[in-house]
Amino acid sequence: MPELPEVESLAGFLRERAVERAFVRADITAISALKTFDPPISSLLGLPIDDVRRHGKFIDISAQGIHLIIHLARAGWLRWREEQSTGLVRPGKGPIACRVVFDDGSGFDLTEAGTQKKLAVYVVRDPAEVPGIAKLGPDPFTLTVEQFGDILKAAGRVQLKGVLRSQSVIAGIGNAYSDEILHVARMSPFKPASNLSADELQQLFDAMHDTLRDAVARSAGLAVQDLKSEKKSGMRVHGRKGQKCPVCGDLVREVSFADSSLQYCATCQTGGKPLADRRLSKLLK
Template structure:
């Protein structure tokens, strides 16, 4: 899933390549991708892209005051083309969900792999009209995200598992499954650690790691073409997506905990005192 660094990098790419250009038309290939009806999608035709911003994991394309807001979900992506095919796409064919044509012939496709279609597009007069944007918590790279603020969030979370708190978009906006794995590994914390029981020193260290991990990811992504961002993210991961491989810090084997529709990775030596956490999926199979 694209998370804060990748969405920010996509925004930077569009600011360089799309701002100042007018929208020629938008083709919808998968009708359920569009979550709003007023203003209509056709209202964007003829408007000029005046800015691109990010709200958590939402991408906000401002077209003369009408906003095209995109959430790429788990398997969505944005594919830019300097010379986009002018032919309207065939509905329901392949991964293409929506195509944005700009007047100079360039533009981008929104695609989504797999069968679980969650990619969402909104056309609104204000980004806060999107329910998911309105519910967002604090941006971890904003000036308001201080150690004291994080401490308050963790206290309010009670004994909720720290992994879930980091991923909760209503608490901290922009961190998903991958970067929460990386943050917890760097902070040497178990994903199941109760949020409110972290010491003052642990909270301060967690705050530092969150900012450092996201800032480093942004630095790696800077200047990359949209097509290269996925590989950059994948190659930089220390534990996420590396089940069975050696931890780059201690050489222990990276382990996985699987759920019905997701999984996370961690290092027992670095994060759980050598304890291997129960894999929920494997436990069910052994019963």
């Protein structure tokens, strides 16, 4: 799933190429992807783009008071073309959920792999009309360490992993970067959020900022098609089960859940003690 660094780079890519371009086509080919009906998507046609911004994991393309909001979900992606096809895409056929064409002939397709169709497109007059944006917590880059500490205290005994990836608590961090942040901070993903000393709070805050800023810097200026490989290659532990930890050389371990998993280094993060695999534990009961 694209997270804050990749979405920030996508927004910057579109800002550079699409601002001042006008919509000439905006076709929804996966009916389930369009989550709004007023204003209609056709209201974008002819409007020049003013700006492209990021709200958490949402991309906001604004044009004369109308906003095209995109959430790529777990398996979605944006595929840019300097010369976009103007052919009609048959609804329900293939991975394309939406096709956009600008007045210079460029444009993009929104695609989604797999059978779980969760990619979402909204056309609204105010981004706050999108439920997911209205519920977003603060952006990590806007937080002070004191505000971050207040968030963790309010979370109580909730595990750090869950707090970091909850969009209503902190916007933009998902499964991958929460693993990375906790590895950099040398903390267990299961550590209670409110159980941090002042030094540990600063350590986690710095790890969050450093990890995200490094990822944003690595992604800056990359072509859209290169962002996925850059994200994968930059991971220290996420998605690297069984490989060596780049810090200590121990093997990266995994804990599996019903619909996701986390990766960590026991030596760096849990004092050498492996965490119980929750899915396996249920089977053994």
